[in-house]
Amino acid sequence: xxxxxxxxxxxxxxxxxxxxxxLTERTFFRYFADKREVLFAGAGTLQEFFVSTVASAPDSAAxxxxxxxxxxxxxxxxxxxxEYARQRQAVIAAHAELQERELIKLASLASALxxxxxxxxxxxxxxxxxxxxxxxxxxxxxxxxxxETGQADLPQLIRDSLDQLKTVTAGKLGRELPVRVxxxxxxxxxxxPGRESRRRRWPPRPAAAA
Amino acid sequence: xxxxxxxxxxxxxxxxxxxxxxLTERTFFRYFADKREVLFAGAGTLQEFFVSTVASAPDSAAxxxxxxxxxxxxxxxxxxxxEYARQRQAVIAAHAELQERELIKLASLASALxxxxxxxxxxxxxxxxxxxxxxxxxxxxxxxxxxETGQADLPQLIRDSLDQLKTVTAGKLGRELPVRVxxxxxxxxxxxPGRESRRRRWPPRPAAAA
Numbered sequence: 001x002x003x004x005x006x007x008x009x010x011x012x013x014x015x016x017x018x019x020x021x022x023l024t025e026r027t028f029f030r031y032f033a034d035k036r037e038v039l040f041a042g043a044g045t046l047q048e049f050f051v052s053t054v055a056s057a058p059d060s061a062a063x064x065x066x067x068x069x070x071x072x073x074x075x076x077x078x079x080x081x082x083e084y085a086r087q088r089q090a091v092i093a094a095h096a097e098l099q100e101r102e103l104i105k106l107a108s109l110a111s112a113l114x115x116x117x118x119x120x121x122x123x124x125x126x127x128x129x130x131x132x133x134x135x136x137x138x139x140x141x142x143x144x145x146x147x148e149t150g151q152a153d154l155p156q157l158i159r160d161s162l163d164q165l166k167t168v169t170a171g172k173l174g175r176e177l178p179v180r181v182x183x184x185x186x187x188x189x190x191x192x193p194g195r196e197s198r199r200r201r202w203p204p205r206p207a208a209a210a
Numbered sequence: 211x212x213x214x215x216x217x218x219x220x221x222x223x224x225x226x227x228x229x230x231x232x233l234t235e236r237t238f239f240r241y242f243a244d245k246r247e248v249l250f251a252g253a254g255t256l257q258e259f260f261v262s263t264v265a266s267a268p269d270s271a272a273x274x275x276x277x278x279x280x281x282x283x284x285x286x287x288x289x290x291x292x293e294y295a296r297q298r299q300a301v302i303a304a305h306a307e308l309q310e311r312e313l314i315k316l317a318s319l320a321s322a323l324x325x326x327x328x329x330x331x332x333x334x335x336x337x338x339x340x341x342x343x344x345x346x347x348x349x350x351x352x353x354x355x356x357x358e359t360g361q362a363d364l365p366q367l368i369r370d371s372l373d374q375l376k377t378v379t380a381g382k383l384g385r386e387l388p389v390r391v392x393x394x395x396x397x398x399x400x401x402x403p404g405r406e407s408r409r410r411r412w413p414p415r416p417a418a419a420a
Contacts, residue, residue, distance in 0.1 A: 062381040103313040125350045125371055130378045132350070136342035140335045161335055168340045169379045171272040 001084065004091045009035075009098070036101060039088055043105045047112045049074050054116035063122045067113060067134035068162055075141070075154040082145075082152075089146045110135040137161045211248075211294065214301045219245075219308070246311060249298055253315045257322045259284050264326035273332045277323060277344035278372055285351070285364040292355075292362075299356045320345040347371045 003012045003020055014035050018028045032038055050070040057066035078085060092098040113131035114124075122130070141161040145154045213222040213230055224245050228238045242248055260280040267276035288295060302308040323341035332340070351371040355364045 064378055064381055100310050100314060103317055104310060107313055126374050126378050128350050129346060129375045132346035133343050133375060133379060136339060136346065140338050144335065161339065164336050165339045165343060166379050168274055168336050169343060169376050171274055
């Protein structure tokens with residue numbers, strides 16, 4: 001990470017990384033396929049952590065609660081490494097190929113989480129939906145944590161993010177003030193469209209869209 | 211698509227694609243950066259469709275309803291092209307580099323959807339969460355649609371998938387039968403842990419996990 005920050009990701013060679021770490025290149029390649037993988041070495045640990053926390057949830061726990069526990073526990077683990085996480089994210093943000101690798105990592109995490117839920121007896125598509133929603137919550141909380149100055153609390157941001165998701169999927173507005181309250185601004189004397197006719201215009205029906 | 215299916219994606223050249231389509235290679239490259247992009251040509255249209263449907267939702271629509279309308283309308287559009295979608299998915303499933311490109315496409319769609327919600331006055335992180343959850347719903351419904359034999363109804367699968375997400379985030383079990391009802395199997399005479407002490411063991415608290 002020191003070298004990636006000092007010299008840039010592209011300019012850093014495996015030889016330099018091995019030297020800085022006091023290893024031979026051969027030893028480096030025993031652990032990592034290439035220099036890119038150094039940045040994703042934690043993915044396996046994170047995945048095992050997610051899976052084992054979901055597996056250890058009581059049978060009575062709802063899928064979303066098992067997922068929430070996994071995310072929060074992983075958040076507590078990452079909380080200790082704020083500076084490292086921040087530096088890592090800066091390197092990734094500067095390189096399209098690393099962002100792609102990050103997307104693959106997140107997709108693998110979601111897939112592992114869904115598998116852990118299925119092993120608890122959660123049926124599809126609920127297992128995949130809970131897992132994908134969980135990873136979205138995690139990613140969005142993680143980004144806020146990285147961008148916040150000072151000592152932001154990642155597990156708390158994860159809880160807040162999950163609460164927001166629950167509010168949003170329950171059909172709440174998610175904005176401070178409604179832009180317009182329907183019907184309040186209508187012109188007096190003008191016919192107000194009935195519920196049915198408004199419905200017919202929006203949302204667009206399949207026939208109109210095709 | 212014919213060539214990708216007949217000869218395989220890797221074996222197909224741009225020269226062959228241009229010839230089959232009755233175009234010069236030069237004309238091909240005016241539209242596509244490479245042969246991979248042929249498979250992602252629809253992404254821009256899909257994105258514009260998402261964004262314009264969200265923008266045209268009434269002010270009173272909750273973010274999740276604006277997203278749902280966009281997903282359903284896009285589903286109705288894709289519904290007409292089941293065979294093409296199926297063939298495309300088979301080609302993508304066989305190549306890691308195409309799966310990565312698909313992940314990038316989905317991330318861009320989510321980001322465009324979140325932007326469209328913010329322009330409606332939806333605040334962050336609600337906008338990103340609604341968008342990410344929406345794309346997860348879409349992807350999972352799409353996969354079911356691709357894998358189902360016969361005339362599956364994609365807009366209906368999208369509605370079902372969104373309903374499932376709502377059920378899951380509301381904390382429902384998402385499985386046919388609970389594996390064990392808490393407290394029912396307790397050994398008589400043995401002290402049953404109180405609510406507080408059970409809470410302390412699970413979910414794992416940040417301090418224990420770090």
